[in-house]
Amino acid sequence: MNETAPRALVVDDETQMLGIVGFALETQGFExxxxxxxxxxxxxxxxxxxxxxxxxxxxxGASGVQLCERVRVTSDVPVMMLTARTTEQDRIAGLLAGADDYVTKPFSPRELALRAQAIVRRTRDRAPSAGEVVVNGPLRIDPARREVRLEQRRVQLSDVELRLLVALARRAGQVVTWAELLNEVWATGEQHGGRDMIKTTVYRLRQHLGVEREWITAVRGTGYLMVRLDEPQAPLP
Structure with a gap:
């Protein structure tokens, strides 16, 4: 993964769960x-x-969702949430708080560790060449510097939000399918709840970009499309 071992902070009030998760991560080289x-x-x-x-x-005390929201104010450290709750509302709450991924209990410790490894690898290797700046109208994305600008405004995004924005902006005017987004942004295939991760990350992106224009549109049953921002668009009513 890298010369230095990645460091993971595991937060759980159950001793047994701390042991299971900790051991699984250590087998993949985590401290x-x-x-x-x-x-x-x-x-x-x-x-x-x-x-x-x-x-x-x-x-x-404070819930994991509340802590995730607090962390996202100052940090873009990747967050993987563990939950025994399986309802769509509970999953969405964690993702809206800024989580990058979630695992539902009971889970496979090996799968958790491999997904954690993939998240950290993407984060460490996320800087592409300087020539990969993406421009779509007033939107300019420099993935290597993790810089997003809209007009003169700098847009602060988490790592997963940035990857999703780049995936859509690079193909502005084209439909990007659910499967393509899961593979490119989360490095996973179609999975239970995968569309929830996409939907909630798109929701957060729309909030960051603003409501003056419809930046990202859903294509029913297929995926999402980012409009070409250099083309005129009717104002919202």
Whole structure:
């Protein structure tokens, strides 16, 4: 993955779960640090560098979702959420908070570790060549520098939001399918809840870009399309 071992902070109030997740990550070369509450985790995050945050939704005091929202204000560290809840509303809540991925309990420890490894690899290797700047009308994306500008405004995005924006902007005017987005942005095939991850990340992107224009449109049953922003568009009513 890299010369230095990636560091993961695992947050769960159950000793057994901390052991399972920690051991699984260590088998893939992670250095693992644990915390039993959102406040303990926040203290560690403020004092140390981590390459991944593995976060249980149900925690004493502040919830995992609340901690994720707090982290996203100051950091784009990849967040993987663990949840025993399987309803669409619960999954969406975590993704809207800024999580990059989620795993539903019970889970395969090996699958969790491999997905964690993939997330960190994408983050560490995310800088493409300088020639890959993407321009679509007033939108300019420099993935190598992780810089997004709309007109004169700088748009702050998480890592997964940036990857999704690049995937759509590179093919502006074309439909990008669900499967293509899952593969390119999350490095996974179609999976249960995969469309929820896309939908909620698109929702966050729309909020960042603003509501003056319809930047990204859903194509029913297929995927998403980013409009060509150099073409005139009727104002919203």
């Amino acid at each position: 693992v640090v644990s915390a039993r509450s959102a406040e303990q985790a926040w203290s560690r995050l403020r004092a140390e560098h981590f390459d991944l945050l593995v976060l249980d939704v149900t925690l004493p």
